Amino acid sequence: MKVVICNSNVEAAYIAADMVTAQIESKPNTVLGLATGSSPLALYEELVNRYRRGDISFACTTMFLLDEYVGLPVDHPQSFKTFIRRVFTDQIDVKAKAVYVPEGNALDDQEACRKYEVSIVEAEGIDLQILGIGSNGHIGFNEPSSSLASRTRLITLTEQTQRDNAPYFDHRNDMPTQALTQGIGTILDARSIILVAFGLKKRDVVKSAVEGPVTAMMPASSLQLHPNVTILIDEAAASELEHSEYYRSAFGGVTS
Numbered sequence: 001m002k003v004v005i006c007n008s009n010v011e012a013a014y015i016a017a018d019m020v021t022a023q024i025e026s027k028p029n030t031v032l033g034l035a036t037g038s039s040p041l042a043l044y045e046e047l048v049n050r051y052r053r054g055d056i057s058f059a060c061t062t063m064f065l066l067d068e069y070v071g072l073p074v075d076h077p078q079s080f081k082t083f084i085r086r087v088f089t090d091q092i093d094v095k096a097k098a099v100y101v102p103e104g105n106a107l108d109d110q111e112a113c114r115k116y117e118v119s120i121v122e123a124e125g126i127d128l129q130i131l132g133i134g135s136n137g138h139i140g141f142n143e144p145s146s147s148l149a150s151r152t153r154l155i156t157l158t159e160q161t162q163r164d165n166a167p168y169f170d171h172r173n174d175m176p177t178q179a180l181t182q183g184i185g186t187i188l189d190a191r192s193i194i195l196v197a198f199g200l201k202k203r204d205v206v207k208s209a210v211e212g213p214v215t216a217m218m219p220a221s222s223l224q225l226h227p228n229v230t231i232l233i234d235e236a237a238a239s240e241l242e243h244s245e246y247y248r249s250a251f252g253g254v255t256s
């Protein structure tokens with residue numbers, strides 16, 4: 001794992017945007033995996049800025065979202081489909097039909113998940129997956145106890161995840177209790193992965209994910225099994241890491 005301790009989330013966004021830019025320059029028909037949540041927002045903003053300046057085009061890219069709530073109307077302001085359109089995909093030149101989101105309203109969840117996996121395979125896999133990390137260590141919505149080999153499927157959200165995400169909804173009862181999510185096995189199939197995490201509330205899960213044992217109880221620890229992962233964190237999120245001096249000497253100064 002490459003652990004990069006950044007001065008701020010803005011610096012992390014800049015480094016991540018450089019990585020996305022380099023990926024698209026080397027392969028214009030790049031397949032990107034997208035996360036929702038607050039952590040990647042600065043990255044999406046930076047990518048939109050670069051697009052507006054004419055520095056990058058997403059016209060040939062394909063994008064797959066990690067997850068979607070079950071049971072929300074597609075146009076609900078807090079559906080992940082609406083969210084990612086608002087903060088990113090509607091502001092760039094990616095083709096609307098090249099942005100895939102798990103079908104949270106499908107009549108047949110299993111079939112929708114199977115089709116999602118097939119779509120990823122037909123796109124020849126994800127080149128670069130962007131991830132956040134939940135306060136319980138989830139990636140996508142793979143809650144603790146998710147199999148490290150899991151594929152896209154229906155999952156019940158933990159109480160903690162429901163509490164974390166409820167503030168985005170007008171009423172606590174509007175918060176869905178289930179979601180469709182890419183599995184951990186699906187995520188690990190990506191050819192490269194960037195995880196972003198910021199703030200003191202992420203310090204314990206970052207410590208466990210990076211330096212703890214690989215265990216289904218800490219889904220992000222599965223990233224230790226992947227050969228090409230970059231963890232971009234700020235000082236606060238890095239504050240529990242035992243080997244931070246090593247990470248600084250080995251991976252620091254990556255700014256451009």
Ligand code: PGA
Nearest residue numbers: 037038039040132133134
């Ligand atoms: P956050 O969510 O970026 O809003 O902290 C991360 C997640 O739940 O995966």
